[in-house]
Amino acid sequence: MSFLNNTKIAVIGGGSWATALIKILSEQSHVQVRWWLRNQEDINHIRRFHHNPSYLSDVNLSPKKIKVFEKTADAIKGADYVILAVPAAFVQDALAGLSEKHFQGKKVVSAIKGMIPDENMLITDWIAGRFSIDLRDTCVIAGPCHAEEVALEKQSYLTIASTALPTAEDFAKLMTCRYVMANALDDLYGVEYAAVMKNIVALACGITHGLGYGDNFQAVLVSNAMLEIGRFVTALDPRERQISASAYLGDLLVTAYSQFSRNRLFGNMIGRGYSVKAAQLEMKMIAEGYYATKSIMQMNTQYHVHIPITTAVYQVLYEERAPTMVMEELKKQLL
Template structure:
């Protein structure tokens, strides 16, 4: 029998739990790093994550839980990062370049490193010396909650090295998930960052009482905004109507499972940023991402009215009503 593929999953949240479930469908051995000692011990004893997607059974035969990240990385062929971008540096604290040497690193993170305004893939390459052809990105459209229910889902795996993308896609394909490879890693990663910002905008306007008609126009304009940015940052031919781009945007903008839409909805209803964060048990990547994109766009000067509206609401404390009224006249 073929030897199991050795994997490490870094992160203990809902998306990490969903990825462990998907990967466990194959011939694998997973070392799963969690920050929380009590959660790790609970998984060892009872075979489910007590904090996220608690109905998902964790196979004790295929999954070994760790709380020491360097131990979790030993002997793995693939390392999947599934920690919010704002906390990945802390999660990998103490990890050295040699710990990732020879491994393929896969980002399941839909955000940017806040202090440096870097894509996670660029940060991984610069910080740990992982070659670009051994780095990949997981894109949706796919919500962890539907993976837990084994609803039919689709993933896109992007890498500059199509062979690397194909290897990861094979690992993430199972009876309820179809995964396909592409080579537009920067387009996919920027779109993944942007769709969370747009979901915040959708949530804010929904919280203010805007209906489906406005949401449709908002998302249509958002797609144009995303196109302007990715064409400026990484100008290659791409079909933004594909599921890795448009599909991921739609599910994040409209789904009740979207934590970014939920966060935005709370802001639209009058919650402060701090109150909205306390209300939620999960991180909304878009909150950090909109500041990073705002700062990155100083270099490119792309017209991004929706992004700037969200930025002014969250970081300049502009009233959502005032900011949205100004945005309405810019949409077509």
């Protein structure tokens, strides 16, 4: 796709990641952003004061480049790209009322690091099936990259993955700016499943940190997690991939160790004795790994991959087993 002077990109979602993506896109002179948020108070505030009051509030949002909409259909009207940046559990609600005609001629980008709960589907698969979109016209944004560091304009890296490399390459150009380098890959499923599973690993890291395990154990846990992700992804989509690349390993590391990782924070609260419900209420944010854990476990009843870390997290979150006992059992299985 050759970029014209007015490439229109719709962003669906009002959280920190959506805000960070809009900041990146605003660096492009030829891009116009059409932004949908659910919260009417936030919409009014952005229109008046040009920053998101709820997330990354220090980021200034240019009214010349960004237009805010109350209705999803209005936001995506005329857009060349539609970026989905809502939690996976809410994507169906966010797109309710839309039909195939709303997505005709558009490319759809998932910035969601999760799966459709209960259906156990990747976002790209669900969106392609639900709205009859060619999978080659979809792509996914992966890290390693935290919204908070984008807000601070710290050097960051993104990977854009699609089954069609030209689709990924075109969008990667749009996501490259002074402080972000974006690269393209044709491994849509590998990148997307790795992004889902790294959140589960971050939960495990948080749980063990909350229990008092140190850096030595964390290193072993993450090393084993990379092997676990590799086994599972290969079972679902066997192909040659460099699993140590930043789209896989790098994204895992930043999520497992960073102070900005909401999944690590959620796990840390569980390790310190919070119930799942209490941790969810106190965080006021969605930890995608919570839902992903159940999805991956249900999928694995078909594939029978050895995934001890995911199993341990599932036992803590869904079977309500004591984290201390579960991690004692897990550490005997690590290499």
